Amino acid sequence: MKHLIGLEHLSEEDILSLVDLGLRYRNWLEGENKQSLSILKGKRICLLFYEPSTRTRHSFELASRLLGGEVASFSLAVSSVQKGESFKDTLLTLESMGFDLFVIRHSISGACLYATKVLQRAGVVNAGDGMHEHPSQTLLDILTIKQAKGTIENLKIAIIGDILHSRVARSAIFAFTKLNWEIRLCAPPTLFPKDIEKFGVKIFYKIEEAIRDVDVIYVLRIQRERQKEQFFPSLEEYSRLFSLTDSLLSLAPRAIVMHPGPVNRGVEIEGIVVDGEKSLILEQVKNGVALRMAILHSLLGEE
Amino acid sequence: MMDLLIKGGKVIDPYNKFAKTSDILIKEGEIQAIEKGIEADVPSYDATGKLVLPAFIDLHSHLREPGQEYKEDLTTGALAGVAGGFCALFAMPNTSPPIHSKSQIAYIFRKAENLPLYVFPIGALTLDMKGETLVPIGELAEAGVKALSDDGMPIQNSGLLRNALLYAKMFGLIVMLHCEDKSLSERGVANEGFTATRLGLRGMPKSAEEIGVARAIILSLATGCRVHICHISTKNSLELIRWGKKMGAPITCEVTPHHLVLTEEALEGYDTRAKCNPPLRTEEDRKALIEGLLDGTIDCIATDHAPHSREEWDVEFDLAPFGISGLETAFPLLYTKLVEEGGFPLDLLVEKLTFAPAKIMGLNLGSLKIGEEANLTIIGTEPLKVDVESFHSKGKNNPFDGWTLKGFPLLTICKGKTAYERRNDL
Numbered sequence: 255m256k257h258l259i260g261l262e263h264l265s266e267e268d269i270l271s272l273v274d275l276g277l278r279y280r281n282w283l284e285g286e287n288k289q290s291l292s293i294l295k296g297k298r299i300c301l302l303f304y305e306p307s308t309r310t311r312h313s314f315e316l317a318s319r320l321l322g323g324e325v326a327s328f329s330l331a332v333s334s335v336q337k338g339e340s341f342k343d344t345l346l347t348l349e350s351m352g353f354d355l356f357v358i359r360h361s362i363s364g365a366c367l368y369a370t371k372v373l374q375r376a377g378v379v380n381a382g383d384g385m386h387e388h389p390s391q392t393l394l395d396i397l398t399i400k401q402a403k404g405t406i407e408n409l410k411i412a413i414i415g416d417i418l419h420s421r422v423a424r425s426a427i428f429a430f431t432k433l434n435w436e437i438r439l440c441a442p443p444t445l446f447p448k449d450i451e452k453f454g455v456k457i458f459y460k461i462e463e464a465i466r467d468v469d470v471i472y473v474l475r476i477q478r479e480r481q482k483e484q485f486f487p488s489l490e491e492y493s494r495l496f497s498l499t500d501s502l503l504s505l506a507p508r509a510i511v512m513h514p515g516p517v518n519r520g521v522e523i524e525g526i527v528v529d530g531e532k533s534l535i536l537e538q539v540k541n542g543v544a545l546r547m548a549i550l551h552s553l554l555g556e557e
Numbered sequence: 558m559m560d561l562l563i564k565g566g567k568v569i570d571p572y573n574k575f576a577k578t579s580d581i582l583i584k585e586g587e588i589q590a591i592e593k594g595i596e597a598d599v600p601s602y603d604a605t606g607k608l609v610l611p612a613f614i615d616l617h618s619h620l621r622e623p624g625q626e627y628k629e630d631l632t633t634g635a636l637a638g639v640a641g642g643f644c645a646l647f648a649m650p651n652t653s654p655p656i657h658s659k660s661q662i663a664y665i666f667r668k669a670e671n672l673p674l675y676v677f678p679i680g681a682l683t684l685d686m687k688g689e690t691l692v693p694i695g696e697l698a699e700a701g702v703k704a705l706s707d708d709g710m711p712i713q714n715s716g717l718l719r720n721a722l723l724y725a726k727m728f729g730l731i732v733m734l735h736c737e738d739k740s741l742s743e744r745g746v747a748n749e750g751f752t753a754t755r756l757g758l759r760g761m762p763k764s765a766e767e768i769g770v771a772r773a774i775i776l777s778l779a780t781g782c783r784v785h786i787c788h789i790s791t792k793n794s795l796e797l798i799r800w801g802k803k804m805g806a807p808i809t810c811e812v813t814p815h816h817l818v819l820t821e822e823a824l825e826g827y828d829t830r831a832k833c834n835p836p837l838r839t840e841e842d843r844k845a846l847i848e849g850l851l852d853g854t855i856d857c858i859a860t861d862h863a864p865h866s867r868e869e870w871d872v873e874f875d876l877a878p879f880g881i882s883g884l885e886t887a888f889p890l891l892y893t894k895l896v897e898e899g900g901f902p903l904d905l906l907v908e909k910l911t912f913a914p915a916k917i918m919g920l921n922l923g924s925l926k927i928g929e930e931a932n933l934t935i936i937g938t939e940p941l942k943v944d945v946e947s948f949h950s951k952g953k954n955n956p957f958d959g960w961t962l963k964g965f966p967l968l969t970i971c972k973g974k975t976a977y978e979r980r981n982d983l
Contacts, residue, residue, distance in 0.1 A: 262755070332873070341873055362873040363757035364827030384875070386757030424757055447754035448762075 294323030415474030566604025586973020624653025736769025864952020882952030892964030
């Protein structure tokens with residue numbers, strides 16, 4: 255594997271082997287040895303972020319350092335051809351500096367696949383492209399679920415929130431479909447993309463029905479701009495109809511609660527749930543470093 | 558002016574309901590005879606096994622001059638046209654600045670005199686195509702335009718559009734409408750459907766086009782102004798046009814070669830060369846469009862030739878402009894995919910590219926008439942690979958690059974002269 259662009263075209267076998275390697279790194283992170291490794295010794299990793307990011311960027315950076323790689327980080331704005339340097343020229347320029355791998359976050363869907371066509375030699379990891387995919391997020395989520403549940407067989411997951419604009423939701427649907435999970439999606443109709451049911455997912459408009467007896471409740475962040483664009487009348491109404499509250503949790507006694515962050519407490523999820531015993535939100539963050547070590551190892555490490 | 562005897566080609570002229578193997582004698586640029594066994598002491602062209610057709614007419618080309626010569630200019634656009642078998646192109650007015658004065662119209666007509674084919678400028682409808690203020694429509698009519706259009710920047714205000722139609726009707730002008738309710742499609746880059754959902758692309762719903770089509774029909778009925786509906790792409794647009802024609806609305810419509818051949822799946826891999834507006838739709842729509850040609854609901858085929866520079870389309874998907882540089886693949890694509898592979902009648906395809914568009918615009922072109930200037934194209938039927946680098950157009954944004962197609966023009970005669978002859982090494 256040279257690039258990691260998305261989970262849609264990744265085999266189940268590749269997904270599981272990345273998760274298993276992530277699990278090994280998670281154990282290593284928990285262990286006594288705090289010495290960095292040298293798996294990426296002499297490798298140069300470029301973090302190229304065209305959108306703000308806290309956890310993804312820092313976890314890739316930390317993962318690179320823990321594996322002994324050289325890492326440089328750039329935050330840029332998407333510019334059209336007329337204004338400033340194009341994405342293509344930026345990539346070619348940075349590749350000339352000798353980077354082996356680009357970890358790219360971009361506001362436009364397909365930008366990471368485009369980067370693979372521009373670059374002559376270096377690999378690409380998609381750290382989130384527009385509304386398309388966020389593969390490392392879903393991989394760390396599978397790792398978290400496997401850790402908590404002890405299995406990834408026959409699971410039921412409810413994903414609640416802005417499916418339309420969410421790259422996390424798309425990666426999740428692509429991967430969970432391959433794992434044969436039952437996928438339930440819950441949102442107002444305005445926040446579903448067209449023909450989503452063709453993935454074989456189940457559509458719900460009532461959160462209490464969507465989460466009943468599921469193994470995992472996955473809550474998506476709701477952007478405040480969506481209210482301004484009138485996908486729903488108000489944040490209050492969204493919250494009243496779709497927020498995961500503590501009292502709802504009794505409908506799914508087995509369920510663990512996950513969220514890709516950053517959370518809007520009191521909007522899509524009640525604060526007490528974020529901090530509650532069912533919540534694995536901070537576990538997800540820890541696993542983020544481990545899983546990203548696994549990705550970098552798989553793409554750049556010696557066999 | 559040329560003399561030429563075209564021997565043994567299959568001559569198809571739907572206007573005259575003629576489809577036979579025949580010779581054609583051209584003397585001093587005029588067609589002298591169409592019959593078997595002509596003998597004449599003039600240079601001859603062996604067209605055995607080839608098609609001889611009236612040259613095509615495109616009602617919808619973006620030739621980019623003035624102001625965007627880095628994308629295309631009148632000369633390269635005209636060369637692309639004759640290489641595609643065309644003898645007349647209607648030039649859309651979204652240039653820089655847009656075409657809305659007598660002097661700009663005169664400039665294009667004057668320049669077109671020395672081009673190998675006919676160019677008919679279309680005037681804008683509103684100043685800078687902003688949909689706010691009407692252009693001096695009377696002045697443009699006097700300067701010789703046959704049609705007006707704001708094309709890709711359709712007037713959103715229905716009251717203004719109604720006035721534009723009423724006023725344009727006074728001069729007998731045709732108003733060409735790109736139908737799109739922008740409030741539904743704004744920021745969209747692909748058909749709203751499964752492909753856009755998978756790829757995470759912002760959707761342009763079919764309803765955006767269909768509301769625009771319905772509005773165009775209703776305002777055409779209300780004003781009596783002739784409206785030509787550009788590049789329809791959905792099944793329901795077609796149903797609306799059927800209804801409009803039944804109601805007696807003075808409407809015509811066109812479809813593009815790419816909407817007849819491709820679906821939204823062509824965007825796989827984020828191919829910006831297949832990004833167009835209206836977007837490529839679904840297989841159901843594509844089949845309905847072919848049906849619409851067969852039953853006569855769709856009046857003609859137009860290319861929507863929209864050349865762009867490589868710097869513009871070799872970018873991230875959302876940043877790429879809409880449009881396909883299509884003049885040089887239009888006929889081979891339709892001949893191969895519709896006629897050869899789909900059983901579509903060849904004479905109907907030729908009709909939709911020749912006298913059908915000529916009739917809409919009232920042109921005396923699109924057929925082979927004895928005693929009149931020769932405008933025809935000779936088509937080879939051997940398979941060739943599309944190579945955008947050999948295009949005459951500056952626009953290499955064409956999703957059919959690398960496809961093997963049949964039906965490329967070998968020789969195009971326009972204005973009674975040889976306008977194009979395909980190089981043997983291509």
